[in-house]
Amino acid sequence: MRVVLLIALAVPTLALAQEPGNPVDARVGESFNAAESYQGPLDGAWTLVSASSGQALLAFQLVDKAGGREPLEGVWRDLRHPAVPGDIGFIDGMVRGPTSLVITLNATPNTPPVTISLTPGPDGAWSGTMRQGAAATAPVKLRRG
Numbered sequence: 001m002r003v004v005l006l007i008a009l010a011v012p013t014l015a016l017a018q019e020p021g022n023p024v025d026a027r028v029g030e031s032f033n034a035a036e037s038y039q040g041p042l043d044g045a046w047t048l049v050s051a052s053s054g055q056a057l058l059a060f061q062l063v064d065k066a067g068g069r070e071p072l073e074g075v076w077r078d079l080r081h082p083a084v085p086g087d088i089g090f091i092d093g094m095v096r097g098p099t100s101l102v103i104t105l106n107a108t109p110n111t112p113p114v115t116i117s118l119t120p121g122p123d124g125a126w127s128g129t130m131r132q133g134a135a136a137t138a139p140v141k142l143r144r145g
């Protein structure tokens with residue numbers, strides 16, 4: 001997990017440091033792209049947003065190993081208010097089906113878990129609902145980045 005997070009943090013630095021025509025920069029970029037080709041389609045940074053308002057709700061960093069046969073792993077951060085302790089954590093569960101993705105996390109101890117149920121649309125974009133315990137569901141979308 002640490003390696004993935006370090007790579008995610010290094011990408012913007014690589015993009016800024018490249019000089020046109022520099023063979024070292026080109027080779028580093030090629031190596032990065034080759035490493036990325038070994039990752040599954042859900043690997044990387046994602047943002048869960050409200051489908052109705054577009055407000056960012058949660059940020060995810062997911063680890064999806066190539067082939068989609070390994071269990072998904074990830075961390076989350078709450079974006080709905082200024083950062084406070086407890087607004088970040090490991091994703092408790094992710095279940096990937098052929099046409100679904102269900103993410104479960106315990107945002108606050110001693111409260112019902114948050115369950116996010118998503119399906120891909122014809123354009124590949126993920127959408128669905130978010131529910132905490134018996135609360136009403138809220139329509140959401142999952143966006144890359």
